[in-house]
Amino acid sequence: MKNYIKHNEWQIIEKGFDPHLNKISESIFSIGNGRMGQRANFEETYTGETLQGNYVAGVYYPDKTRVGWWKNGYPEYFAKVLNATNWIGLNITISGEVLDLNTSKVSEFTRVLDMKLGTLTRKFTVELANGNILKVEAIRFCSIVDDEAGVIKYSITPQNFDGKITVESSLDGDVKNQDSNYDEKFWNEITAKQEGDFALLTLETKKTAFWVSSAIYTAIFQDGNDLELSSSFANKEKYVSQNFEVDVKQNEAITIFKYAVNLSSENHEKDAIEVNAISKLKEVVAKGFKQMLAEQAAAWAAKWQNGDVIIECDVAAQQAIRFNIFQLHQTYTGEDARLNIGPKGFTGEKYGGSTYWDTEAYCLPFYLATAPQQVAENLLIYRYKHLEKAIENAEKLGFKNGAALYPMVTINGEECHNEWEITFEEIHRNGAIAFAIFNYIRYTGENKYLAEYGLEVLIGIARFWAQRVNWSIDKEKYVMLGVTGPNEYENNINNNWYTSTIATWCLKYTIEAIETVKQNDGSRLDEIVAKTKFNLVEEQKHWQDIIEKMFYPEDEKLGIFLQQDGYLDKEQVLVAALPAEDRPLNQKWSWDRILRSCFIKQADVLQGIYFFEEDYDLETIRRNYDFYEPRTVHESSLSPCVHAIIAAKLGDLDRAYEFYLRTSRLDLDDYNNDTEDGLHITSMAGTWLSVVEGFGGMRVKNNQLSLHPVLPKNWKSYSFKIGFRKAIVTVKFDGKKVSLSNESEQALNLNVFGKDEHLEANGTLEINS
Known part of the structure; x- marks a missing residue:
């Protein structure tokens, strides 16, 4: 550092x-x-x-x-x-x-x-x-x-x-x-x-x-x-x-x-x-x-x-969040749907300047809240325009019937990543793209995107998952074999909890999306069914069977979701026991040693809990967080922000603040000794998420903006703006009260600290914590 x-x-x-x-x-x-x-x-x-x-x-x-060898489907x-x-x-x-x-x-x-x-x-x-x-x-x-x-x-x-x-x-x-x-x-x-x-x-x-x-x-x-x-x-x-x-x-x-x-x-x-x-x-x-x-x-x-995000009484934190926001705006303006956000932006060559799943998982919420709606929509349209290429990518790997596998790395829609364990196996990226469609619609409240673009993408992704699983006679469940989760320190593993979870969620959401389009625009659904040659009855029946019979690895004694089959077979050593001279592992250890260890590069189970937190009670979230956080080395730039958000939800503000500083000053302080080849642009959106979703507790629940702010002890107050469904709201929290100011002609119903509130157009509201 x-x-x-x-x-x-x-x-x-x-x-x-x-x-x-x-x-x-x-x-x-x-x-x-x-x-x-x-x-x-x-x-x-x-x-x-x-x-x-x-x-x-x-x-x-x-x-x-x-490469020294070649396999079918290899870019x-x-x-x-x-x-x-x-x-x-x-x-x-x-x-x-x-x-x-x-x-x-x-x-x-x-x-x-x-x-x-x-x-x-x-x-x-x-x-x-x-x-x-x-x-x-x-x-x-x-x-x-x-x-x-x-x-x-x-x-x-x-x-x-x-x-x-x-x-x-x-x-x-x-x-x-x-x-x-x-x-x-x-x-x-x-x-x-x-x-x-x-x-x-x-x-x-x-x-x-x-x-x-x-x-x-x-x-x-x-x-x-x-x-x-x-x-x-x-x-x-x-x-x-x-x-x-x-x-x-x-x-x-x-x-x-x-x-x-x-x-x-x-x-x-x-x-x-x-x-x-x-x-x-x-x-x-x-x-x-x-x-x-x-x-x-x-x-x-x-x-x-x-x-802007304004933080009182912590200059290091204030500088860091503005630096991250500044670099995001320098990288992507949203004016051209042909462009996307490279992990290094315009600051270096690593990762080829190509598009990864980072955009959908981390960047989209930032642009949804801080930029005109068309900016976020263009990020989704970028993927829609690559749908045919995603179908071709899946066909190269043996998938059929319009199944779509979006590339791990791309510029023009073709897969161009050159590491087999990621190219073929890190398929959870499909789920992030589907989740972005869901996230966009729940945030904007507009279903028209589904009919115009989104449903075609969802059908292609759902078809992929339906073909990617197989029935296990032993488990009498559907299983997902030979995958790599977001934690890339484990490759070619079976039943990665996050991948299986997001796969079945995609199937559920696609079924819901079909019904939404049917109700809102039946003729458009007919067009999509004809275009995709979709069998409304048989395909949905198969998807529902997978949803009901999917296998998810768990450990009942610990009360946790297992990253994948056999994770507890690994020697369980905590990061705190690692000698400083061994860090970062990806620069000091052999790949064989990393793969056999229990150490986690980035949030994996916790990534799924972050996406779908409404499905889990607080104690389930706490048990999984307390188990996996001490085993995570955060050698991916995408990791600390998820830990910060969950820690804030759990009320662990010291750890939340620690992870906020780590994600926000990752490049300014060169935490991982890798800033020289470019900044970590896509994870910078995670810094914004750490403040707004972490400390601010911002969510979209029950079709409303929801806030449940908490204050790190280092800060006197913080404030941020949220553009939500044509309203622009300034949120300020000083530990004692939330101050809301509506800078638009659009009145807004929202939920603060679990209680429904009404914010008038151009109005203000103060709520004690």
Whole structure:
């Protein structure tokens, strides 16, 4: 665990430059706008350890899977979001000496991510090998107003010399992914040219043939005046630059403004993309840095208006929740149903930037409550549009009759995960997608999604589960063999409780959904039945038989649900007994040792209890929590939030707070020693859940918003906003009373501390705890 980020309510601050922490900081200080993103790499040359990263949404490459064997149904490639053209480059040379923090003496260094403005600022003082000292202040952002554009303001002040500074403002497309097989590069050059005052570079991905056209404009000012310097143009393979030479004087600053755009053929026709890139660049240059920054601030203010969580008297907790919310908004805006949320967002390459079940299980509730309804709906439509691919994925594994298996990892709907025990066995992802449909409908109160999109998806998923189980003569029950649950530290096991539980829940919910559509829109049900060739009587009869006769492993003596068959055969050692030098297990132990241990990577049984808590009494929840929590190492970023929510429900606020800090500061403090390759974006939604569903006790019950808040002892109060069925409600709790404020024209019936209440439109309400 690292502890070098300064605590501040609205800023992420790094003081002093430690090269050993640089890759971690490159992740933490990343910026994005839902359409493009950039790691916090330096603008100037840096020869030290770094992970270069600039990413354009929707652009990927099918990198061939590397395995020593092959099985039927195994994915042929691993899709990855590509490191794209580096647009931030400003290589600075002073009197023949290159500015490079790796080879120079850095006396002052501050890096700040401002979450109110969405900006990254860096200030440093450096002495070069030739004795020249200069101060630099750089600020940049990816505009969420002009979401194909980014801008940099880079100021240099000589401290002890007059001389010449050479500025090379570049577009560098000669890049590769750190994890590319055989160091392969994925881009071919289409165009590299200068057009008036603009430089342009267009590249094409190999195999997938995406085009990305990048263009830059660079201007240099002194004392507020544009020097109107002529640039010399240079280019080499997949690289263009505008080069300037500036006379500078001691204590007189020069300021470089660099405007850039990245346009993708996902959104522009190839024959028009370069013209559009120059046109877009002209637009942002005409606005200028000051106006773009003002628009950026206003746009972020609007996001914070409905999405902020305010915590009193705990700066570390406050900073952490805002950091998580900030990164979620940077990653996904919901404006394009073709896009989804990669586990690392735009902050790194790990997991390929692809879509996992994390989106449905963790992210959807955040967007339901904090964004317009269409944002969450687009996440579901993304899966609906991939339904045919999910059916094809299932067919490759031998399933028939329209059974759908959604991929564990995907960009275009095809499975592209390259570990067999997850690709073939971690099938609980199907359940998360079905649960997201249920969650969306119970939250919005609108069943029309079922008829329009959802029921087709549910039928495909239910058909998969019906074929995936088999009848056990020995148990006289249906069983689920050869699976991997969310706890990936146990593979190829039988009767995983969570997988079996969510499978039968899917069958039940699909039967209910069929009846709902029948009642609301019978003709639409007829269309779906015809389209899916669904046998209303026989298939539902079979599903009901599975629901009634499913086997779930339990231990009656302990009163717990067993993770899977034979879990208690493992040596039962608690995490508290693990030597510190053995952690994290996934970096210190062999895989064989991990698989034979009882240690749990992430919530598994508890994941099911979290989803379906209304089915269990408090003591059942407590017994399972008290058994599994001490055996969980939380080496998945998705684990602590579920533990925090359940602990808060049980009234164990000390453990709830501990898990909240662990999930919220996972990346800021690098808990698992893995932040350097990118942030854990999808688990950041779990941080929001820890506050709102954990401490706030927010649920949707009996078709109502329900609240049962509790207060950690470290906090004086907390507040958050919930958008629920056209009402926008501010909830504040100080340990003594709940204060509710309705900021909409929609009155709301809700339940607080188990009692029904009515909140008038534009009204307020105070309820003692």
